[in-house]
Amino acid sequence: MGKKVVIVGYGTAGSAAAAYIKLFCRDCDVTVIEKRPYPVYHPCSIPDCISGDIECEKLIEHEPLTKGIEFIASAEVDDVDTSNKVVYFTKEGSRHKMNYDYLILTTGSKPAVPRVLAHALEVDKVFTVKNIEDGIAIRKVALQSKEAIVIGAGAIGLEIATALKKLGLRVILIEALSKILPALLDDDVANYALEKIKAYGVEVVLNKPVVHVEKHGDKVKVQTKDGSEFVADFAVMAIGLRPNIDLAKKIGLKIGELGGVVVDEYMRTSIEGIYAAGDV
Incomplete structure (x- = not known):
């Protein structure tokens, strides 16, 4: 046996x-x-x-x-x-x-959410990305929206931002560090990729760590460490994955x-x- x-x-x-x-x-x-x-x-x-x-x-x-x-x-x-x-x-x-x-x-693994943003998981129309159900939920909201914020410019964030742009949304991609794909690319290649994603129509904001996310009427407001604020119909946290x-x-x-x-x-x-x- x-x-x-x-x-x-x-x-x-x-x-x-x-x-x-x-x-x-x-x-x-x-x-x-x-x-x-x-x-x-x-x-x-x-x-x-x-x-x-x-x-x-x-x-x-x-x-x-x-x-x-x-x-x-x-x-x-x-x-x-x-x-x-x-x-x-x-x-x-x-x-x-x-x-x-x-x-x-x-x-x-499961979506990585920094402690400072743990509260964001309780905010309406704020999503993470891991499984098919997440994708279906994001698509459903996106089809009824005009603007979206994507937090995190790693591989997942870039793909989500591009997908939302394909649907005709205004997309704001916010990254805490000084370049996109910070864990994968050196500066020269990252700058080249940045120009490509901008040319596609994605608005990229660098060097702005997100510290707060809250409901703002029927929208979502995202605040960065320097006090900048961004408002959109919904937000996707694509900061990465952890075990x-x-x-x-x-x-x-x-x-x-x-x-x-x-x-x-x-x-x-x-x-x-x-x-x-x-x-x-």
Whole structure:
């Protein structure tokens, strides 16, 4: 009888783990527990969903990529008894548990929101970008709007700004640092990219860290550190992503200096029998 493997999350790392386990251990019993109601989606195309270049529904796959696994959708793992090797999860309001021999955490990432902007998540018509539902929500509001603010000029911010511009909106892109794509490009290439994005019609504001976001009538007002204010119909925070370690912290896994789960060269965590992979 093969070992029981439970995988939490079915993004790129989770799907790859499931596929390789079934390839090299055909008698292993693999169960994937995924929070989403569907197995697979294609996040790189969310900007195309927003712009309307691709139907949002086409970014979703309704079957797991690997045959021969148990896939539990719309379920959230909220605790793990690491001593007795039991996973606890909730599905449709009911509590369930499952034993495992090996547990693999592939809980991925979530939008990075600085503490100074944590309040913005409670403001109406302020969005983050991570999944298809975010793209659908942004597109719905964008089709009823004339102006948008995008906070963060990294790769995600640039793609969202371009997608919104395709819809004919006035788009203001605000970046805290002195250039766009600050973590990816040197100054010369960043300046070239800046001219291209400006030529496309996106208004780019550099060197202005956002410190406050609030509702302003039926619009959203964004304030920067120097006191400048920008108003639009809605705002998208595209500041980046950070490891989703909520479950990892709860069960006591060691977390590294950069905020992710600490693993060795075999992806083993600090607790025996538990592995981690991907953005986590």
